Amino acid sequence: MSDKILVIAETKEGELRNVSFEAIAAARKIKPDGEIVGVVCADDDLENLAQELIYYGADRAVTVKHEKLKSYTSEGFGQAVLAVIDQESPDGIVMGHTSVGKDLSPKLASKLDTGLISDAVDIDVDGDQPVFTRPIYSGKAFEKKVITSGLPFVTIRPNNIAALERDDSLTGDISSVDVDIKDLRTIVKDVVRKTTEGVDLSEAKVVVAGGRGVKSADGFKPLYELADVLGGAVGASRGACDADYCDYSLQIGQTGKVVTPDLYIAVGISGAIQHLAGMSNSKVIVAINKDAEANIFNIADYGIVGDLFEVVPMLIEEFKKVAVS
Amino acid sequence: MNIYVLLKKTFDTEEKIVVSNGAIEEDGAEFIINPYDEYAVEEAIKQRDEHGGEVTVVTIGDEDSEKQLRTALAMGADKAVLINTEEDLEEGDQFTTAKILEAFFEDKEVDLILAGNVAIDEASGQVGPRVAELLDIPYVTTITSLSIDGDTVNIEKDVEGDVEVIETKLPVLVTCQQGLNEPRYPSLPGIMKAKKKPLDELELDDLDIDEDDVEPKTETVDVFLPPEKEAGRVLEGELQDQVQELVTLLKDEAKVL
Numbered sequence: 083m084s085d086k087i088l089v090i091a092e093t094k095e096g097e098l099r100n101v102s103f104e105a106i107a108a109a110r111k112i113k114p115d116g117e118i119v120g121v122v123c124a125d126d127d128l129e130n131l132a133q134e135l136i137y138y139g140a141d142r143a144v145t146v147k148h149e150k151l152k153s154y155t156s157e158g159f160g161q162a163v164l165a166v167i168d169q170e171s172p173d174g175i176v177m178g179h180t181s182v183g184k185d186l187s188p189k190l191a192s193k194l195d196t197g198l199i200s201d202a203v204d205i206d207v208d209g210d211q212p213v214f215t216r217p218i219y220s221g222k223a224f225e226k227k228v229i230t231s232g233l234p235f236v237t238i239r240p241n242n243i244a245a246l247e248r249d250d251s252l253t254g255d256i257s258s259v260d261v262d263i264k265d266l267r268t269i270v271k272d273v274v275r276k277t278t279e280g281v282d283l284s285e286a287k288v289v290v291a292g293g294r295g296v297k298s299a300d301g302f303k304p305l306y307e308l309a310d311v312l313g314g315a316v317g318a319s320r321g322a323c324d325a326d327y328c329d330y331s332l333q334i335g336q337t338g339k340v341v342t343p344d345l346y347i348a349v350g351i352s353g354a355i356q357h358l359a360g361m362s363n364s365k366v367i368v369a370i371n372k373d374a375e376a377n378i379f380n381i382a383d384y385g386i387v388g389d390l391f392e393v394v395p396m397l398i399e400e401f402k403k404v405a406v407s
Numbered sequence: 408m409n410i411y412v413l414l415k416k417t418f419d420t421e422e423k424i425v426v427s428n429g430a431i432e433e434d435g436a437e438f439i440i441n442p443y444d445e446y447a448v449e450e451a452i453k454q455r456d457e458h459g460g461e462v463t464v465v466t467i468g469d470e471d472s473e474k475q476l477r478t479a480l481a482m483g484a485d486k487a488v489l490i491n492t493e494e495d496l497e498e499g500d501q502f503t504t505a506k507i508l509e510a511f512f513e514d515k516e517v518d519l520i521l522a523g524n525v526a527i528d529e530a531s532g533q534v535g536p537r538v539a540e541l542l543d544i545p546y547v548t549t550i551t552s553l554s555i556d557g558d559t560v561n562i563e564k565d566v567e568g569d570v571e572v573i574e575t576k577l578p579v580l581v582t583c584q585q586g587l588n589e590p591r592y593p594s595l596p597g598i599m600k601a602k603k604k605p606l607d608e609l610e611l612d613d614l615d616i617d618e619d620d621v622e623p624k625t626e627t628v629d630v631f632l633p634p635e636k637e638a639g640r641v642l643e644g645e646l647q648d649q650v651q652e653l654v655t656l657l658k659d660e661a662k663v664l
Contacts, residue, residue: 153571156536156546181566184525185548188501188536197502197624200531213628218529222424223431226629231622267545272572284567288663312664330586331568336420336527337442337585345663356420363633366661368653374641383639384656386649396650404654404664 085116085173087234090163091135092182093124098131100285101178101238103138103245108238109176110139110246111205112212117141119170123162125152132256139246142254144170150263153270154182158263160189165261167194172233174212179237180284187237196232203242203342203363212236220336220359240285241342276331281315283332288314289343291334291361294321295350295371295390302328304394305349311401317341319357335360350390353378370394408460408555408577409515410451412484413508413522413534416468416475417441420527426630440475443523445590446583450553451521452483453588458555460518461485465511467504469493473606480601481593487606495611500623505537507621510614512542517578524549524582532582539580547573549584 087109091102102120109118120135120143122128132143146162163186167175175190177183179201191198203224204215212234214227229235283289290309292302302316309316317339318332334341336356346364351357353369353376361367362381369382370393379385386393418424419437426432440448451462463486464479466472476487490507492499512520520539525532532548539546551570552563555577564571565584593601611618640656642649658664 181549184532185536188531188533189540189546191502191533192505192537192540197500198531198533199625200533218630219418219424219431220527220530221633223426223630223632225627225631227625227627229624230626231624268547268573268575270571270573273566274570274572276569282567329568331565333585345657345661359420362636366657366663367639368657369639379641380638381636383661384653385639385641386646386653387641388646388649392646393650396647397654400650400654401664404658 085113086170087113087116087118087174087176088167088170088172089118089120089135089140090175090177091120091122091131092178092180093122093131094282096127098122098134099178099180100245101180101240102135104240104243105176105178105238106135106139107246108205108236108243109174111207111243112174112176112234116173119144119172121146121163121166123151123159125149128258129256136252136254137248137250139252140254143256145256145258146261147258148261148263150266153273155266155268155270156185156189157266157268159186160193161263162261163190164193166259169259174234175236177237179239183237187235191235194232194235196235197229199227199229199236201239202236203239205236205243217340217363221340221363222359239342241287276329281309281313283315283317284339284341286315286341286343288312288345288347289317289334289341289361289364290314290347290349291317291319291351292322292327292349293319293351294325296322296327299327301391304391304398308347308394308398308401311398311405312345314343314345319351319354348378348382349394351378352376353381408455408458408518410455410460410462411515411517411520412444412447412451412462412464412479413520413538414444414448414464414466414475414479415441415523415526416466416472417526417528424632426632429630431630438471438475440478441523441526443525443527443583443585446585446587447521447523448479448482448484449588449590450583454519454553454555463488465490465508467492467507476606477601478593480604480606481597482591483597486604489606489608490614491608491610495618496621498623498626499621500625501531501533501537502624503621504534505541507611507614507616508534508538509541510616511609517542517544519577520580522580522582524584535580535582544578544580545575546580546582547575548582550581551584551586553581553587
């Protein structure tokens, strides 16, 4: 019998997050010949989501539907996923290293009495043993880790392990698991949306980040426009957040978010070591800064020394031309 | 209220990382309280000042960890506990840490446990939720606001930038996110007082823990630095030309458009 890996998928506003598809690809790396079972929990409309997991490479999918799964709580989703784990007895578990993944995975690992590798960016296999690479010290170094006791359980960082090609000719069984969710000790009473619609900063392929050089909350407006043209998200340095130009939810750095987009455009950011920790592993880095000596130019692939208030509007126009052509 | 803070010492955020023999070189490095744990210490003090009770700061570490505990005491915590594993454990992981803390809390009356949402060194974020699970109390991670009324706890939780408003009950474990508060600096009188505050040192024997019970479930097989990035190209010429060149480079050379 082949090994079975559960992929705990995650939804946001009714849609599957891209990291869930990446998790399927990660499961395939861990067990190339294994059976991948996608798991999705919600309060309704699960068939389509389950089907989508199969199109992205899951061999079959299991759904858990319950009214108490409307919003994520560690207890509600913990009980749901544990019921699936009970039924499936998996040989490994993969999920995204997202707000939900970070919250839920340690609970599951503790219940299952197993090790857990958080925030993996790469997976190799040494014989039969999966070896996980993960950043430490905010990306200033990396470690390779293995699980020595219990089943391989890993959360993967978004944007690092490529999802498999979607193929809607793929088919697989979809089944459901009934679960009796006990009273929850924590309840979500409200969700206040502070992020801009659309692109999620941690999953964005393009990030446009502003620093103190942006000078004001108003100064961020062109950055939003640039991000919009590129289908990206806006981030910020700690300096910009401390100065109240934008919300802390946008902060990238040692404290704040760690992002690894394909393209990172640092605008008016000097490049303090704490900021670099949050973005230095981006694939391509562009720096725009008035100060030619700014540290950010040391790690940028391309730099423009100039006034951001001139450069950014020009960039918007140029990118628009590319988008049209 | 019995308030506990789980604290870890970490490298100063300014430290350059050096790897030798497959491990991070710690000699000579400056250590600080993990920045997210500072929010936890601050919040614990604020909650105690509002509701009464006592703040105990707990760390697992070596004799050098006393420095960070004294800092927390100087900020205003009442008591500190150092669980010194230097003699007993060669390796440990998040499972190890959580099991030791479970044993520590076994005979304690706990109302509130605070921790950082992640440590900036190993950055797993596992210990808080694992401890809550072992103690069978609810937990809420990455909180940015905490108010307690009787045994009802109202929390705002950061969810990748959005805010969830959560209600739960004591006892509870929370992990702290930036934005929760502004940690105070220890005052001079605070530093003087901290020298006299109780700091207990425990070893695994004192907690009736056998090394085998806390054997890690993961192993680090290698540590390495990311490849050195070559300095990039700073473009030249008229600004408008630079902008055009940049877009062409991103499209044709870097192929990210």
